[in-house]
Amino acid sequence: MNLDMTTLLYCILGLPLIFSILAAPGFLNNTLLHWLNRITATAVFGCMWAMFSSFNANEALILQYFYVDALSMWMLMIITTLYFAFAWTSKAYLDRDKNARYGYLRRFTHLEGRFYALSHIFVWIMLLVVVVDNLGLMWVAIEATTLVSALLVAFKFTRTSLEATWKYVMVCTVGICLALLGTIIVYYLQLTDVGPENPLNWLYLVQNNGQLNHDIAKFAFCFLFVGYGTKVGLAPMHAWLPDAHSEAPALTSGLLSGSLCICAIYVLMRNIVILLPAIGIDFISGLCLAFGLFTIGAAVPFVVIQRDVKRMLAYSSMENFGLMVAGLGIFVPVAMEATLLHMFNHALVKYSLFYVAGTIMEEYGTKNMMRIHGMMSQVPKTALFWLLGIVGILGMPPMGVFFSKFYILYGFFSAEHPVMGIIALVLLAGMVIGILYHVMRMLGGVPHRKSSGELIGTLDSAVLYGLLIFSCVVSGGISQLPMFQNMLTSAAQIVLGGMPV
Amino acid sequence: MDYLVTILVLLVFLQTRIMDLRRAVYCLSAQSAIIALSCIAIGLGTGNIEHGLIPAVLTILVKVIFIPGAVLKIIGELKNEREVVSDINTNSSTVAAALFLVLGYAIVGRVMPDAGAKDVISASILMIMTGLSLMVLRKRAVMQIVGLITLENGIYLLGLLLTRGLPLVVELGVFLDVLIAVVVLVILTGRMRLSFMTTDTSIMKKLKG
Numbered sequence: 001m002n003l004d005m006t007t008l009l010y011c012i013l014g015l016p017l018i019f020s021i022l023a024a025p026g027f028l029n030n031t032l033l034h035w036l037n038r039i040t041a042t043a044v045f046g047c048m049w050a051m052f053s054s055f056n057a058n059e060a061l062i063l064q065y066f067y068v069d070a071l072s073m074w075m076l077m078i079i080t081t082l083y084f085a086f087a088w089t090s091k092a093y094l095d096r097d098k099n100a101r102y103g104y105l106r107r108f109t110h111l112e113g114r115f116y117a118l119s120h121i122f123v124w125i126m127l128l129v130v131v132v133d134n135l136g137l138m139w140v141a142i143e144a145t146t147l148v149s150a151l152l153v154a155f156k157f158t159r160t161s162l163e164a165t166w167k168y169v170m171v172c173t174v175g176i177c178l179a180l181l182g183t184i185i186v187y188y189l190q191l192t193d194v195g196p197e198n199p200l201n202w203l204y205l206v207q208n209n210g211q212l213n214h215d216i217a218k219f220a221f222c223f224l225f226v227g228y229g230t231k232v233g234l235a236p237m238h239a240w241l242p243d244a245h246s247e248a249p250a251l252t253s254g255l256l257s258g259s260l261c262i263c264a265i266y267v268l269m270r271n272i273v274i275l276l277p278a279i280g281i282d283f284i285s286g287l288c289l290a291f292g293l294f295t296i297g298a299a300v301p302f303v304v305i306q307r308d309v310k311r312m313l314a315y316s317s318m319e320n321f322g323l324m325v326a327g328l329g330i331f332v333p334v335a336m337e338a339t340l341l342h343m344f345n346h347a348l349v350k351y352s353l354f355y356v357a358g359t360i361m362e363e364y365g366t367k368n369m370m371r372i373h374g375m376m377s378q379v380p381k382t383a384l385f386w387l388l389g390i391v392g393i394l395g396m397p398p399m400g401v402f403f404s405k406f407y408i409l410y411g412f413f414s415a416e417h418p419v420m421g422i423i424a425l426v427l428l429a430g431m432v433i434g435i436l437y438h439v440m441r442m443l444g445g446v447p448h449r450k451s452s453g454e455l456i457g458t459l460d461s462a463v464l465y466g467l468l469i470f471s472c473v474v475s476g477g478i479s480q481l482p483m484f485q486n487m488l489t490s491a492a493q494i495v496l497g498g499m500p501v
Numbered sequence: 502m503d504y505l506v507t508i509l510v511l512l513v514f515l516q517t518r519i520m521d522l523r524r525a526v527y528c529l530s531a532q533s534a535i536i537a538l539s540c541i542a543i544g545l546g547t548g549n550i551e552h553g554l555i556p557a558v559l560t561i562l563v564k565v566i567f568i569p570g571a572v573l574k575i576i577g578e579l580k581n582e583r584e585v586v587s588d589i590n591t592n593s594s595t596v597a598a599a600l601f602l603v604l605g606y607a608i609v610g611r612v613m614p615d616a617g618a619k620d621v622i623s624a625s626i627l628m629i630m631t632g633l634s635l636m637v638l639r640k641r642a643v644m645q646i647v648g649l650i651t652l653e654n655g656i657y658l659l660g661l662l663l664t665r666g667l668p669l670v671v672e673l674g675v676f677l678d679v680l681i682a683v684v685v686l687v688i689l690t691g692r693m694r695l696s697f698m699t700t701d702t703s704i705m706k707k708l709k710g
Contacts, residue, residue: 065670136671143678147685154689159696163705166689170636173649173682177656180675181629184660184667191664199668219612243708 005061008051009068009131012076015040015047016083016124023120026113034091037116041080041087048080053483057490060203067133067203070490074340075130075266077487078347079259081470083123085348086251088463089355090116093251096362096455115155115249122148122255129263135200135274138267139176139183142231145260146172153248153256164243171240172231179227185220186274189213205274217278224271225287231264232321234291235298242302245314246367250358253310257317257354258347265324265343269495272328276497281331288329289420295322296427303434308367309357312438313350316393319431320346326424327408328495335411336492341475342404346393348471349401352464353389356382356456360442363451369438374447381456383443385464390439392468394432400471403478502542506620509535510602513624513631516651517594522576522643526569529647533564536654539621540661547665556666559676568650568683572643575687579643579700594638601630621662628655642690642700646683653679 019040023033052073055061060069068076094112125148129141146169154165187200193211198204226237233241241261245253272284299318306312320342327339363379364372375383392399395406405428412421456464478485512532519525537560544553605623613622632652636645657675660667667675693700 134668134671136667137674140671140674140678144681147678147681150685151688154692157692157696159705160707162689162693162696163708166642166693166702166705167708169682169685169689170645170649174633174636174652177652181656181659184656184664187660187667188663200671247708 175230
């Protein structure tokens, strides 16, 4: 059984790489390219599923450079689900970019191969982030995601996308360099307090984390928190986030928001597990709560005054990352599980929202929400998905995000942070008002502009439905789904310090 | 080692005064060469030559030859090759560097009073802070890249000193990342030249709010 797991893992890691090497030179014709893309992602999704269903949540798969436990498995599930959705929606998106009035692909034919190659490499590196066993390699992979996704953000090479990319690379690289400094200090700690064996190996460090020096561990954690926090998009290091999310092609925005930022949270979690006994819970918890709530607070006013539809979604992502980091800082099992569940829900719902936002931009030829009215009557299908997604991301009852947000807020009160919980509730209410104001204006009213017609086809609506329903079913019925429940419980336990034996 | 640190500090101060893009890149290349030499020096000091030699060779290949080469190539395509004279002139950035040096010694004295090589640690803090200030104060894209590599060199030097070098796999990964980062930044600078007709990053302020 162990051999099978290993093979599956190598399949998951091998296939996207092979595909991007084939796609990069651009000699595959388009039909072949689209189908290969779908087959690769579906195969990876299938392998992940085979692994997920037979994975024992209380054990870990240990290979030479890889370490897979329940937490990694949970992250793998999120990333591959998005990967699957990406592959099945990409053709529709790229075709639109070829045909529409201002499609940037209409003059080029070879760019599709490049886009696919970059996207698959991007997903591949994110998969690497969650399965490597070494803090240094995690850092290397996170930095590599910045660089690859930078090329995707700048894919259209318009003036604004160049500006966004420059800011993205500069801010994130500086942040990530600080995280490198933190990692180096952790290594220094290991050398002085534990010993030179298994350098920076996560499992080894966790087994020996009682011996680390308190002051230097705190010093290291500050750098790690600021460094990876920049990559998560925590305020005040968030300057890159709305720009990069709004200027990237819609599919890339979905991947950036849905999976990249939570990969950074994942690495932060791994580091916290190591440093927790040395630093003590109060410092870490305080830092996470303060920055998390501040991030939500910083996002609210910008949503209210926003005009650009994708920027609005980007600020909504910031709100959700803030909530995740705050949920991480509560340090009670129910909130930790809810945080991990929220990562999953947010990824699925936000991917579909970004996809729909990209479609709206094509349909109306503008990003400005003030110029879009009457979507219900002009483009009913898009309007339906837009409404469902927005209702989903705001955390209204039938949708998956409701459950995870509710449990996180419950965690605030059960862990005796009632004031924080009330602040979070007020800020979330502000978010709901801000977003609903814009969205209702877009959906209702009398149309002033001609739209280019309904652009959401059968295949993409099936994928969007799938994403929304999957998130609903998993979070609503988690107690009835032992496979997910076990994985989630053990993943939360790992973050709280109880590693698998 | 002492001579190396002295030269390094001098080079970093020189970096704050240079306005010509080409010379800034040469200065950066020299600075990376010093880092490579200190790799070897530290490797000799610990008796583990291979662990000092491989990073040194990689530093020479990546940071002394490839990165400056790539940046020089893009400079060759630019017309107006000087840093825009900014309000914050070079004098204040040199003064800032001096303050960073003092700050470095102060931090080392307080945090690790019994550390062996105080000079090297404070030199690396100087490099990190100066790299950051170059990225913030300079407006030309190329100067910001130079600042980024200076920052990276500083962190690398600190790591080298504290831990005698990271594990080899990680080290290789870090070099690969720096390499890709510069390739990406050079591509972006090239596109910036085509789109904006200049590489002055301060004109990019359309995205707000």
